[in-house]
Amino acid sequence: MHELSVTxxxxxxxxxxxxxxxxxxxxxINIVIGRLASIVDDSVQFYWDFVSEDSxxxxxxxxxxxxxxxxxCTDCSTDFTIEQDMTPCPKCGGMHTAIISGEEFYLDSIEIxxxxxxxx
Amino acid sequence: xxxxxxxxVEKIFSTNDRIANQNxxxxxDKKVLAINLMASPGAGKTxxxxxxxxxxxxxxxxxxxxxxxxxxxxxxxxxxSAGMPAxxxxxxxxxxxxxxxxxxxxxxxxxxxxxxxxVENVGNLICPAxxxxxxxxxxxxxxxxxxxxxxxxxxxxxxxLEILIINKTDLQPYVEFKMDYFRQGxxxxxPGLVTFPVSCRxxxxxxxxxxxxxxxxxxxxxxS
Numbered sequence: 169m170h171e172l173s174v175t176x177x178x179x180x181x182x183x184x185x186x187x188x189x190x191x192x193x194x195x196x197i198n199i200v201i202g203r204l205a206s207i208v209d210d211s212v213q214f215y216w217d218f219v220s221e222d223s224x225x226x227x228x229x230x231x232x233x234x235x236x237x238x239x240x241c242t243d244c245s246t247d248f249t250i251e252q253d254m255t256p257c258p259k260c261g262g263m264h265t266a267i268i269s270g271e272e273f274y275l276d277s278i279e280i281x282x283x284x285x286x287x288x
Numbered sequence: 289x290x291x292x293x294x295x296x297v298e299k300i301f302s303t304n305d306r307i308a309n310q311n312x313x314x315x316x317d318k319k320v321l322a323i324n325l326m327a328s329p330g331a332g333k334t335x336x337x338x339x340x341x342x343x344x345x346x347x348x349x350x351x352x353x354x355x356x357x358x359x360x361x362x363x364x365x366x367x368x369s370a371g372m373p374a375x376x377x378x379x380x381x382x383x384x385x386x387x388x389x390x391x392x393x394x395x396x397x398x399x400x401x402x403x404x405x406x407v408e409n410v411g412n413l414i415c416p417a418x419x420x421x422x423x424x425x426x427x428x429x430x431x432x433x434x435x436x437x438x439x440x441x442x443x444x445x446x447x448x449l450e451i452l453i454i455n456k457t458d459l460q461p462y463v464e465f466k467m468d469y470f471r472q473g474x475x476x477x478x479p480g481l482v483t484f485p486v487s488c489r490x491x492x493x494x495x496x497x498x499x500x501x502x503x504x505x506x507x508x509x510x511x512s
Binding site: 170173174177178180181182185186189191195199204205206207242253254256263264265267273274275276277278279280281282 | 292293294299301302304382383386415440443476479
């Protein structure tokens with residue numbers, strides 16, 4: 169639902185790093201997204217073409233690296249990976265869990281082109 | 289032309305988070321406790337805020353930031369008629385408030401005269417959970433008629449809470465709502481979450497909430 173503003177934030181972030189690197193074009197955007205981040209990557213892709221069209225990011229490929237959700241059982245100290253949000257500990261059936269990873273949502277890197285440095 | 293990989297490793301919410309931290313600092317410096325109040329549409333957010341204000345107004349000064357997707361001032365008018373400063377923020381159709389909207393809201397409130405700011409977020413159980421506003425507490429008003437499966441269906445919002453209100457408990461005899469099942473879901477997502485079952489209509493349970501909140505406001509003033 170909120171992917172438009174997320175995509176706009178992503179573009180701003182990518183552009184600021186591209187301009188620091190003196191890029192003339194951004195060819196790829198590498199994003200890390202955890203299983204528990206409430207972001208629909210298809211929607212980000214959908215909005216991307218619209219929000220980036222007048223920028224040096226136009227046409228850049230969005231690559232999503234998905235990270236699994238890993239929980240820690242606070243009853244028996246087992247770490248386990250979940251596919252469904254509400255899964256009890258597979259070892260002891262405990263319901264008390266803390267999130268170890270899976271909430272990531274960050275821009276990992278961008279791939280850019282720039283004019284070859286002139287040899288003076 | 290040469291292709292180069294530039295490492296970034298920066299959160300996509302980093303701009304929002306930076307502004308949120310500024311908001312939190314501004315509030316803390318002025319000794320104003322702030323609560324981000326979230327709920328689905330119709331859970332009783334505005335009624336809960338009004339009930340809270342009515343019970344606290346002799347002791348504390350409270351300001352309210354009202355987030356709405358449409359330019360209607362129904363909610364803020366109710367707060368102003370209760371005698372408290374309120375500011376309406378129209379998100380222009382957006383499904384949540386963000387830290388920069390919150391910052392605009394804070395600019396319109398007389399913070400130096402306030403003890404507590406309640407931010408009424410847009411009615412929605414998904415999007416508001418992703419944006420830090422710069423408040424000190426996230427509070428959710430759940431309600432009995434919504435159904436006991438909500439923690440299971442909207443886990444992210446429950447994970448990020450410091451306070452849970454279960455409103456409309458007076459309707460429990462009339463609807464299928466298994467309190468144990470609901471609370472088991474909450475316990476999985478957020479063990480030991482501070483929870484107050486209340487009815488804004490009958491006033492049942494409100495005293496415990498008010499006592500808890502009053503203590504938090506006083507502690508916050510002493511500490512900050």
